[in-house]
Every structure is written in structure tokens, then in C-alpha cells.
């Protein structure tokens with residue numbers, strides 16, 4: 001566990017190297033290839049200078065939790081950096097689905113039938129396909145997004161078979177006050193059961209542990225960019 005976020009004066013590129021080293025080590029410990037894990041740099045609420053530093057350090061995969069803010073950060077950068085890969089990791093309202101569909105390569109937060117239908121519509125209107133992960137509420141917390149594990153088979157069937165969305169993975173955000181490992185283990189198990197490729201789990205405080213439990217995508221914000229401004 002690595003709960004401490006590095007001091008403010010460290011540069012993004014120093015932190016990037018440190019995190020890369022930790023990922024390499026966690027992969028070795030788990031006897032996994034380094035390229036089986038993708039670092040999603042969570043740039044929400046970060047300023048342009050820090051995002052620019054991450055780009056200069058070579059990072060190309062970024063995560064955002066709000067559609068509008070993601071446009072502010074990435075609409076122009078997207079055109080100047082052809083190889084960017086953008087992931088939506090926050091709740092998506094159906095009325096913003098089409099606009100999300102146009103910006104993001106991967107939407108990690110499908111969590112209800114109505115949104116699946118909106119996604120299929122966005123695909124048909126835009127003529128582009130996107131990769132989708134289903135968010136699973138492994139802790140069954142009422143205030144949190146995601147389908148509860150019991151309802152996952154039904155949502156998968158609708159999304160994959162009926163609407164023919166490209167569902168390739170699962171994502172989770174464990175409860176704050178519980179051992180994350182149990183949730184990581186559960187998500188990895190569900191991924192295998194339903195024959196999916198990807199498991200997005202682990203953040204600044206626990207990405208090394210998530211890799212041991214089989215994470216293919218770790219979503220790291222503060223450990224890479226520094227603390228976000230307080231709201």
C-alpha cells in the first residue's frame with residue numbers, strides 16, 4: 001500500500017518515473033508482462049501545465065470524470081496529438097452520451113440499461129464504435145454508480161448481444177473503508193466469468209495491489225499530477 005502522495009515540489013516527470021518503476025515492480029512480483037497493464041493518467045481538475053508535463057514525459061492515455069471538463073482539457077490537444085487515448089471514468093448522463101461518444105475512446109462507466117441504449121444510438125448516429133467497460137458496484141453502495149454484481153449478467157446481455165456494443169472490460173471503485181483487495185479479486189473473477197479482456201481498478205493509493213489482483217488498467221491521478229485543488 002502506498003497511501004502517501006508525493007510532495008508538491010516533485011515534478012510530474014519525476015512522479016511519472018516513480019510510478020512507472022512501481023508498475024514494473026508490481027508486474028514482476030505478479031509474473032505479468034509490463035505491457036499487460038495500462039496507466040490511465042487521471043487529469044481531472046489538473047491545470048494545463050501539469051497535463052503538458054505528462055505529455056512531455058510521454059504519457060498518452062488519460063482519464064477524465066466529466067464530459068465538459070474533458071472537452072476543455074482535450075479538444076484541441078486531441079487534434080495536435082494523434083495518438084492520445086481518452087477514457088471516461090465518471091458517471092455519464094444519457095443526455096451527454098453523444099458528446100462523450102465523440103471525444104472518448106473508451107467509456108468505463110456503463111452502469112444501466114438506459115445508458116446502454118443511448119450508447120447504441122450515439123454509435124448509430126456518429127458511425128463510430130467505442131470501447132465500453134461496465135462499472136460494477138462491488139461494494140453495493142447505494143450512493144455509488146455501477147451495477148451490482150447480481151445485475152451484471154443482464155446488463156451484459158443487453159449491451160453485448162442485443163445492442164452489439166463493444167464491451168471489453170469491467171471497472172470498479174471499492175468502498176473507502178474496506179480492504180480494496182476483496183473488491184479487486186471480485187472484479188477479476190467477474191472478468192473471467194464473463195470472458196472479458198480488461199479490469200480497470202486501482203488508484204493512487206492502491207494501484208500496485210490492483211496489479212497483483214489482475215488489473216489491466218490502473219487509474220492514477222494525485223500520485224502522478226499532485227493534489228487536486230480543493231473544491
Ligand SMILES: *Cc1c(COP(=O)(O)O)cnc(C)c1O
Pocket residue numbers: 042044065089090173203204205219220221222223
Ligand atoms: C479521481 C478518480 C481516480 C483517481 O484518483 P486518485 O486518488 O487521484 O488516483 C480514479 N478513478 C476514478 C473513477 C476517479 O474518479
